[in-house]
Amino acid sequence: MLMFILRRVFQTIPVIIGVTFVVFFIMQLVPGDPAVLLAGEGASKETIEAIREQLGLNQPLYIQYFEYLTNVFRGDLGVSLKNSQPVLDEILVRLPITIELAFFSIIITIVLGMAAGIISAVKPYSLTDVSVMLVALLGISLPSFWFGLMLMYFFSVKLQVLPVAGWDSLLHVILPAVTLGAGGAAIVARMTRSSILEVIRQDYIRTARAKGLRERIIIYKHALRNALIPVITVVGLQFGALLGGTVLVESIFAINGLGRMIVDAIRMRDLPMVQGGVLFASLIFVTVNLFVDVFYRFFNKRIELN
Amino acid sequence: MNKKNKLILEVKGLKTHFTTKRGVSKAVDGIDFTLHKGETLGIVGESGCGKSMTSLSILRLIPSPPGKIAGGSVLFKGKDLVTMTEDEMRKIRGNEISMIFQEPMTSLNPVIPVGEQIAEALRLHQKMGKKAAWEKSVEMLKLVGIPSPEKRAKQEPFQLSGGMRQRVMIAMALACTPEVLIADEPTTALDVTIQAQILELIKELQTKIGMGVIMITHDLGVVAETCDKVAVMYAGNIVEHASTEQLFANPKHPYTQGLLNSLPKIHEDQDELITIDGSVPSPYNMPAGCRFASRCPYREDICITHQPNLINQSDGVKVRCWKYTDEWTGNRDKEGVI
Amino acid sequence: METAEKKIILQVDHLKQYFPVKKDSFFKPKAYVKAVDDISFELYEGETLSIVGESGCGKSTTGRAILRLDEPTDGKVHYMGQDILGLNKKEMRKLRGDLQVIFQDPFASLNPRQTVKQILNEAMAIQEVVDKPKRKDRMLELLGYVGLSAESLDRYPHEFSGGQRQRIGIARALAVDPKLIICDEAVSALDVSIQAQILNLLKNLQKQFKLTFLFISHDLSVVRHISDRVMVMYLGKVVEIAEKKELFDSPLHPYTQALLSSIPVPDPTLKRDRVILKGDVPSPIDPPRGCRFHTRCPFAVEKCKQEEPPLRELVKNHFVSCHIAEDLPV
Ligand SMILES: Nc1ncnc2c1ncn2[C@@H]1O[C@H](COP(=O)(O)OP(=O)(O)OP(=O)(O)O)[C@@H](O)[C@H]1O
Ligand SMILES: Nc1ncnc2c1ncn2[C@@H]1O[C@H](COP(=O)(O)OP(=O)(O)OP(=O)(O)O)[C@@H](O)[C@H]1O
Ligand code: SF4
Ligand SMILES: [Mg+2]
Ligand SMILES: [Mg+2]
Numbered sequence: 001m002l003m004f005i006l007r008r009v010f011q012t013i014p015v016i017i018g019v020t021f022v023v024f025f026i027m028q029l030v031p032g033d034p035a036v037l038l039a040g041e042g043a044s045k046e047t048i049e050a051i052r053e054q055l056g057l058n059q060p061l062y063i064q065y066f067e068y069l070t071n072v073f074r075g076d077l078g079v080s081l082k083n084s085q086p087v088l089d090e091i092l093v094r095l096p097i098t099i100e101l102a103f104f105s106i107i108i109t110i111v112l113g114m115a116a117g118i119i120s121a122v123k124p125y126s127l128t129d130v131s132v133m134l135v136a137l138l139g140i141s142l143p144s145f146w147f148g149l150m151l152m153y154f155f156s157v158k159l160q161v162l163p164v165a166g167w168d169s170l171l172h173v174i175l176p177a178v179t180l181g182a183g184g185a186a187i188v189a190r191m192t193r194s195s196i197l198e199v200i201r202q203d204y205i206r207t208a209r210a211k212g213l214r215e216r217i218i219i220y221k222h223a224l225r226n227a228l229i230p231v232i233t234v235v236g237l238q239f240g241a242l243l244g245g246t247v248l249v250e251s252i253f254a255i256n257g258l259g260r261m262i263v264d265a266i267r268m269r270d271l272p273m274v275q276g277g278v279l280f281a282s283l284i285f286v287t288v289n290l291f292v293d294v295f296y297r298f299f300n301k302r303i304e305l306n
Numbered sequence: 307m308n309k310k311n312k313l314i315l316e317v318k319g320l321k322t323h324f325t326t327k328r329g330v331s332k333a334v335d336g337i338d339f340t341l342h343k344g345e346t347l348g349i350v351g352e353s354g355c356g357k358s359m360t361s362l363s364i365l366r367l368i369p370s371p372p373g374k375i376a377g378g379s380v381l382f383k384g385k386d387l388v389t390m391t392e393d394e395m396r397k398i399r400g401n402e403i404s405m406i407f408q409e410p411m412t413s414l415n416p417v418i419p420v421g422e423q424i425a426e427a428l429r430l431h432q433k434m435g436k437k438a439a440w441e442k443s444v445e446m447l448k449l450v451g452i453p454s455p456e457k458r459a460k461q462e463p464f465q466l467s468g469g470m471r472q473r474v475m476i477a478m479a480l481a482c483t484p485e486v487l488i489a490d491e492p493t494t495a496l497d498v499t500i501q502a503q504i505l506e507l508i509k510e511l512q513t514k515i516g517m518g519v520i521m522i523t524h525d526l527g528v529v530a531e532t533c534d535k536v537a538v539m540y541a542g543n544i545v546e547h548a549s550t551e552q553l554f555a556n557p558k559h560p561y562t563q564g565l566l567n568s569l570p571k572i573h574e575d576q577d578e579l580i581t582i583d584g585s586v587p588s589p590y591n592m593p594a595g596c597r598f599a600s601r602c603p604y605r606e607d608i609c610i611t612h613q614p615n616l617i618n619q620s621d622g623v624k625v626r627c628w629k630y631t632d633e634w635t636g637n638r639d640k641e642g643v644i
Numbered sequence: 645m646e647t648a649e650k651k652i653i654l655q656v657d658h659l660k661q662y663f664p665v666k667k668d669s670f671f672k673p674k675a676y677v678k679a680v681d682d683i684s685f686e687l688y689e690g691e692t693l694s695i696v697g698e699s700g701c702g703k704s705t706t707g708r709a710i711l712r713l714d715e716p717t718d719g720k721v722h723y724m725g726q727d728i729l730g731l732n733k734k735e736m737r738k739l740r741g742d743l744q745v746i747f748q749d750p751f752a753s754l755n756p757r758q759t760v761k762q763i764l765n766e767a768m769a770i771q772e773v774v775d776k777p778k779r780k781d782r783m784l785e786l787l788g789y790v791g792l793s794a795e796s797l798d799r800y801p802h803e804f805s806g807g808q809r810q811r812i813g814i815a816r817a818l819a820v821d822p823k824l825i826i827c828d829e830a831v832s833a834l835d836v837s838i839q840a841q842i843l844n845l846l847k848n849l850q851k852q853f854k855l856t857f858l859f860i861s862h863d864l865s866v867v868r869h870i871s872d873r874v875m876v877m878y879l880g881k882v883v884e885i886a887e888k889k890e891l892f893d894s895p896l897h898p899y900t901q902a903l904l905s906s907i908p909v910p911d912p913t914l915k916r917d918r919v920i921l922k923g924d925v926p927s928p929i930d931p932p933r934g935c936r937f938h939t940r941c942p943f944a945v946e947k948c949k950q951e952e953p954p955l956r957e958l959v960k961n962h963f964v965s966c967h968i969a970e971d972l973p974v
Binding site: 201202203204206207208209210211212213214221222225226 | 362365367369396397398399400401404405407409412413414415416417418423426427430431475478
């Protein structure tokens, strides 16, 4: 197990390097001369030249990349073009917000999704099952910006029970987290249901029945643990989708998180910000995947051995 | 001895059918037998003939859909299990009637320690506390001959050998001292010394609490040593029902004869084992006549057109074969054709 | 008898397989189940070697270790002179076509979402043994071998009885034209007539294609029928190995003697004297010192408690590990 974790951690190193590589080349892909871009519109030739000199932009590409890499490892992500703050500081302010949002969303994905899946699986093909699965299907097909706006309209504007936007109290978290988590919850619900229905056919469930256990205990104690193994992977995958979703949701609900920061930075052509933001988002993604993998392996080991 | 003992289980005309895309499979097609206190009934028969489905039907554990009890009754101490509510049924399962499943490798939950899997039933039916139930399950593991039971109880199934898993199943089934034990191939994964020990344990419980046992096995050695009477099944039917002595001394049905012939002999060397040629008819498409007819060396015309009934012989043996009826024209008796 | 000239197909040297056990407390030393503890044997091409022994003595573990389904703790395994344990994944995958295994309960290894047809097809496709157009015929032939009807092709594993599933596992193993098959309780779930059919089939295939079997079974009459040689294991060790006839007629190890005497006989009029072994089965977590069998052996002497007996060739080709084997009553 320890070997596996070490190996898995080791494997992420090339991935991380790959990410920095891609992020670095965003610079190169942007049309036009980066120095011109960095200097801003209407800058004089000398300023541009100075910037180019300062950033080493006239060096060969691989040296530039190497320098970028060393800077990144030193924690120096450059300076925002918009407000001249170090990019890292900007990110560190917003990161907790996004993590908080992601955290609550994933909780909603898991809790809502699994609960719905279990309710469905207990009585397959019943009215409850069919309705829950219909809702889940809707959840998967609805675009989240529309869903978010509908929620906002209904709960904040009509009923006025929840704040429209912003990020001050826990109440503010609810709508964005639901918006962000709903799609995942729907997928998790369907996955949980089918996984339970598959497990329920296994011989050991028959053994549990033969002991005279109640159906509820059979599901919770005997089926769920085995059924959740594939669900964990799905949750892991959902996390990726969720990170992507933060961009939208943070914009809709005017939340000052990493996603919105990236969007803003792109709009303002604030390249160092974009780079830093994307780098961090990728790092989070890689770390989460690492955890999911280890977790999955831990759960699955005995199954495999059986 | 079984005559004076009380009747505890009576299966009458039990039918279990599977409805699938390919049609209806009559896995169990009208089975009758009885079981008395302290008695052991052996069920033997061709693989796929419906032994496991019969026993699963008794506990109402057949996978449904596609399976369904299509008729008949199972009287347990006078009450019909087939029509009982699910709640009542649960009180009987694992408590009054318990079952050892055929597949020891897959019948245990892979992520729950085996000790807990035994303790669970004890807490449920015997209202034992957590600690008492755990201790009892360790004791059960010890009873079935598993060394270091305290350590093993904490292990998960994949850490145990095949025979150990099978013994965990056995311990689980015996933990609540049931009145009826259905043992479906309980000793396939056990070596002969441990098998002897387990059979001894079951016998002990039988004399102590009068447990009735249905022993499904293809090991005719086990049948000979443990059973009082035997039902031989073929393609969803009972084709012969006799006391163990009678069955081995004088097998009547041609299938039973074939079965006894194909045993490998432990004390002599054979180059080739004797087999019964041909194969069982498809359960989706049973022939109109005797189900064994296509493989039977004695077959006559009537065998192909009409199904024989299970008929009582003068010596108390019941057999489903035209050979033992007045309809038999019968001069090819002993040798047989084909 | 002339085994000496035969070609060795599989050579197992000092194989060990230890599994860690959960510790009771942090301070106790780490404990191991010594499932297989230093065993060596060889398998000749075209022979059947059976492994028998008490439940939990390490038979399946030996089979799994040879196939590297569990990575062995120590030791060497050579297949046709090639060091199996040194092979990488790709080389190993190629070898898996030659080395097949039939498990006790193949249901666990049969994909529940595949029909029998898909299962067989996949096996043939992976090892590229039969051309596509011929596969259907081959499948029907295989099903015929194991006594299943053609109609079974479109059914899923859970729709079969225990014995029928077992036969699907056998058909799958045979599908890829293997050279060595490890049969772990391969026929134990079958009724005697089907069992006889399959045993005959295995024997015929062996004659035709020089197949080699490592046959693990508890059913001693089956073992007697199918084997050329028999190896007896006890608590992770080999205690006796000999030609079949020799072993059944004159077992030398006290454990083998006890084992042979407990075989149930299909004759209710016969009640025989069994050597019922006294004492608890010792645990492989903490095996006894000296001879591992001494705690239950009716003949144990002082030396048995102290010294581990080596495997000695007492009669030609008949090896036994017991200090006093030559002085035992027969
Ligand atoms: N889910 C299912 N759908 C359709 N047919 C089924 C299903 N389960 C079992 N059967 C069929 O029911 C018949 C009886 O099966 P059963 O398991 O009772 O056999 P068995 O006598 O126990 O055989 P074995 O000795 O091999 O265990 C078999 O022919 C099998 O194919
Ligand atoms: N993955 C594992 N983890 C821990 N212990 C294991 C594992 N696999 C096997 N063992 C232990 O190794 C020992 C030998 O097991 P093995 O399965 O080889 O026995 P066996 O001889 O095949 O017995 P049986 O006849 O009951 O199948 C047992 O004590 C078992 O508990
Ligand atoms: S009824 Fe006819 S075919 Fe059937 S077993 Fe008897 S003799 Fe054979
Ligand atoms: Mg069965
Ligand atoms: Mg085994």
